[in-house]
Amino acid sequence: MNTNPQLDRYQLDLHPDAESLSAFAEHQLPEHERQLILAHLATCARCRQILFLAQDSIEDEKPATAGGVLLFPAKEPTTKWRYAWGALAAGVALATISIFLYPRHQAIAPEQAKVVPPNHIPTLPVAAPPREGKMQPSQAERLQSSASAASGVRPAPKPEASLGTVTSGVVSANPTAQPAPTQQQAAAASSTTLNITLKPAQSSQTVEVQAAAPPLSQSETATVNVAADQAQLQPATPPVTETMNAQVVQPTDQIKLKGRNVQPLTAAKAAPKAAVAKGGTGNGIGGGVRGGAVGGPVSANGALARSPASFAKMAPRPLTVTPEDEAAARNTLGKTLPSGLPAIATAAASHHLLAVDAAGSVFLSEDAGAVWEPVSAQWTGKAVLVLPPQTAPDQSGGLAIAGRATTDAPSQAAAPRSALFEIVTDQGIHWTSSDGRVWRAK
Amino acid sequence: MGITPSQPVAIPSASGAAAAESFPDALLQALWQEADAESYGLARTDFEAVLLAIGTRQNNGQPAAITPTQEQQAAFLRSLRLSDLALARGCALGNEHAWERFLALYRQPLTRAAIAITGSDTLGRELADAIYAELYGLNLRDGQRRSPLDSYQGRGSLLGWLRTTLAQRHVDHHRKTWREEQLPEATGDSTVNDPPAATPEKAPQPEELALLASAIQHCLVKQSAEDRFLLAAYYLDQRTLAQIARTLNVHEATISRRLRRAVEDLRKDLLRDLQQRGLSKRAAQEALGADPRDLTGVGDLDLQFKKLLQFSQSGAFPEKAGS
Numbered sequence: 001m002n003t004n005p006q007l008d009r010y011q012l013d014l015h016p017d018a019e020s021l022s023a024f025a026e027h028q029l030p031e032h033e034r035q036l037i038l039a040h041l042a043t044c045a046r047c048r049q050i051l052f053l054a055q056d057s058i059e060d061e062k063p064a065t066a067g068g069v070l071l072f073p074a075k076e077p078t079t080k081w082r083y084a085w086g087a088l089a090a091g092v093a094l095a096t097i098s099i100f101l102y103p104r105h106q107a108i109a110p111e112q113a114k115v116v117p118p119n120h121i122p123t124l125p126v127a128a129p130p131r132e133g134k135m136q137p138s139q140a141e142r143l144q145s146s147a148s149a150a151s152g153v154r155p156a157p158k159p160e161a162s163l164g165t166v167t168s169g170v171v172s173a174n175p176t177a178q179p180a181p182t183q184q185q186a187a188a189a190s191s192t193t194l195n196i197t198l199k200p201a202q203s204s205q206t207v208e209v210q211a212a213a214p215p216l217s218q219s220e221t222a223t224v225n226v227a228a229d230q231a232q233l234q235p236a237t238p239p240v241t242e243t244m245n246a247q248v249v250q251p252t253d254q255i256k257l258k259g260r261n262v263q264p265l266t267a268a269k270a271a272p273k274a275a276v277a278k279g280g281t282g283n284g285i286g287g288g289v290r291g292g293a294v295g296g297p298v299s300a301n302g303a304l305a306r307s308p309a310s311f312a313k314m315a316p317r318p319l320t321v322t323p324e325d326e327a328a329a330r331n332t333l334g335k336t337l338p339s340g341l342p343a344i345a346t347a348a349a350s351h352h353l354l355a356v357d358a359a360g361s362v363f364l365s366e367d368a369g370a371v372w373e374p375v376s377a378q379w380t381g382k383a384v385l386v387l388p389p390q391t392a393p394d395q396s397g398g399l400a401i402a403g404r405a406t407t408d409a410p411s412q413a414a415a416p417r418s419a420l421f422e423i424v425t426d427q428g429i430h431w432t433s434s435d436g437r438v439w440r441a442k
Numbered sequence: 443m444g445i446t447p448s449q450p451v452a453i454p455s456a457s458g459a460a461a462a463e464s465f466p467d468a469l470l471q472a473l474w475q476e477a478d479a480e481s482y483g484l485a486r487t488d489f490e491a492v493l494l495a496i497g498t499r500q501n502n503g504q505p506a507a508i509t510p511t512q513e514q515q516a517a518f519l520r521s522l523r524l525s526d527l528a529l530a531r532g533c534a535l536g537n538e539h540a541w542e543r544f545l546a547l548y549r550q551p552l553t554r555a556a557i558a559i560t561g562s563d564t565l566g567r568e569l570a571d572a573i574y575a576e577l578y579g580l581n582l583r584d585g586q587r588r589s590p591l592d593s594y595q596g597r598g599s600l601l602g603w604l605r606t607t608l609a610q611r612h613v614d615h616h617r618k619t620w621r622e623e624q625l626p627e628a629t630g631d632s633t634v635n636d637p638p639a640a641t642p643e644k645a646p647q648p649e650e651l652a653l654l655a656s657a658i659q660h661c662l663v664k665q666s667a668e669d670r671f672l673l674a675a676y677y678l679d680q681r682t683l684a685q686i687a688r689t690l691n692v693h694e695a696t697i698s699r700r701l702r703r704a705v706e707d708l709r710k711d712l713l714r715d716l717q718q719r720g721l722s723k724r725a726a727q728e729a730l731g732a733d734p735r736d737l738t739g740v741g742d743l744d745l746q747f748k749k750l751l752q753f754s755q756s757g758a759f760p761e762k763a764g765s
Contacts, residue, residue: 018594018603018606019593019595019603022599022602022605022606025606025689030505038670042667042671049609049679050609050610052679053609054555054559056559057556058602
């Protein structure tokens with residue numbers, strides 16, 4: 001009956017052994033023997049079952065390969081998707097880099113600060129951080145390189161870092177980007193030393209700024225409490241006290257920031273004269289060095305984030321109340337606002353006129369009430385009162401030091417209602433703004 | 443179909459095959475070093491004897507009618523998994539280092555394979571333990587310790603051989619005990635649980651059925667071994683196209699095309715064969731609709747002819763669920 005001679009030769013009553021079946025499954029048999037096994041498998045349910053069981057057990061461990069042989073050749077879609085994954089990974093990496101770079105510029109945006117008057121200095125009003133230490137060398141290098149980049153000069157030779165202390169380089173700022181120094185500043189010193197201690201803690205960050213002006217002994221120390229937003233701190237940064245000594249050498253036509261190892265704040269001596277402007281205003285270093293902003297904003301990791309010139313452009317100018325502003329505020333009071341309601345409170349400064357209507361809406365005008373624009377309510381409740389910025393006489397002696405945080409939220413009790421607009425809501429909460437548009441809770 | 447114990451199948455070798463009684467010294471030395479047989483307690487002469495036996499049994503990979511040359515012999519020996527072979531033979535000899543190596547390499551894979559084969563963690567571990575004892579040679583034959591590892595010849599991987607051995611033991615055990623189980627599934631005969639067929643309009647005559655069974659057997663034998671394997675695996679075992687494709691190392695689309703072509707060819711051959719046996723074309727087509735359970739004399743070819751033939755003109759074979 002069987003016409004196939006190979007089948008005649010093959011003993012159908014017997015089964016191929018495990019050796020033959022496994023070699024068949026791994027495609028290692030020569031063709032003639034493979035045909036014999038196939039002929040047997042076609043008629044033997046047992047061997048088929050063994051074969052498929054053994055095959056399935058391979059799939060559990062190596063779904064795509066068996067015996068080193070790629071069972072399914074690479075398909076085009078698979079290859080294309082591989083590239084797609086690569087592109088996706090590149091996108092994720094780019095986003096990650098952006099995330100890490102972004103907070104370096106915005107790290108102290110929401111911080112609140114207090115500038116202590118010079119005569120009240122050397123106290124540490126914030127809770128001690130869990131661990132104190134010097135700034136890490138890498139941070140110091142970043143500070144140095146950032147500052148150098150900001151000033152547009154070549155970085156100083158790499159400092160020697162010992163035991164994690166900070167050694168900063170010399171930073172020269174382009175005088176063209178700085179406002180002209182005031183008379184007090186010019187008279188005070190041609191060289192100013194800044195001792196800055198960064199103490200990031202869990203809930204607050206202390207920036208102690210000592211401004212000294214040797215050889216004229218213009219030394220000043222200011223304590224800035226920075227309520228650091230922990231979300232914007234570098235997550236890997238340990239809660240250490242970072243001490244940085246930055247010396248600002250300010251010749252007549254050039255300002256230099258020089259850093260070296262310094263002692264903590266307790267060793268710093270307060271200068272008899274204040275070189276720090278009280279209630280410094282403006283973001284970044286705007287108003288920091290009065291008439292000549294020096295250095296960039298110090299981020300949480302101690303790096304100077306922006307150049308003085310860029311911050312000088314970005315920082316809003318201090319609000320001043322001129323007689324014209326006062327007249328505009330008086331004239332607007334009681335007048336009808338775009339909401340159809342009368343203004344119940346007005347305030348003006350630096351050609352910014354704010355008005356609150358009876359419904360609690362706030363309007364802003366920059367042309368003495370000719371054109372109004374509504375201010376979006378960033379507070380809860382209704383605004384019932386708007387207060388003009390309260391300016392203080394300039395006592396900085398030509399040097400006002402303020403970080404960005406000092407200008408954003410001078411909300412501590414010791415700070416007066418500084419040069420910011422204020423809104424009081426019906427819930428009694430004060431909101432401040434430097435431009436009348438963006439408001440922060442006080 | 444009778445169940446016979448698993449036995450090694452000796453491929454008949456030609457009379458002049460493996461005439462060489464020894465290998466060239468350089469070849470043997472290279473193979474012995476490549477296999478690292480010495481570390482498993484295999485002397486060079488022992489290893490040479492093993493290679494000679496394998497070459498003789500397999501005719502050095504050549505068909506039985508061909509006498510292999512020395513080059514073919516060397517190529518066959520080099521194609522073997524020499525390291526696996528030396529390890530298996532070392533274990534069969536009871537070499538301690540070989541067993542340490544074996545356990546380090548295959549303990550976990552063997553257990554996982556056993557669990558995958560049995561579908562149960564408990565049964566899988568039991569199966570793996572049993573195979574360990576068997577591999578170690580606890581079973582005595584004629585008073586001598588015999589290990590199945592002696593039958594490994596190195597053509598496939600040792601791990602593949604172990605998996606196949608596990609599957610053999612599991613299937614044999616299942617086939618011995620399935621009648622004791624209460625579950626009606628997994629009978630091995632898929633026609634037992636089929637629902638009763640609808641009463642045919644015209645009951646086929648016994649002569650027609652005998653004619654049909656003879657024609658089917660004749661046509662199936664003419665099919666190639668691979669086509670018959672495809673038909674059996676797909677229709678009898680209900681394997682998926684992907685499973686069959688992996689077994690044959692081709693794409694499942696290729697399996698689908700081959701299956702469709704095999705069924706169409708089989709149907710044409712059947713119609714032609716039935717007409718040659720005296721049936722009209724209409725009678726032959728009606729005969730193809732006969733209930734396969736009425737067919738006798740087909741022997742082991744228990745195909746589901748009704749399903750096979752009635753759906754032969756459908757489109758491509760759909761992929762089954764689970765593939």
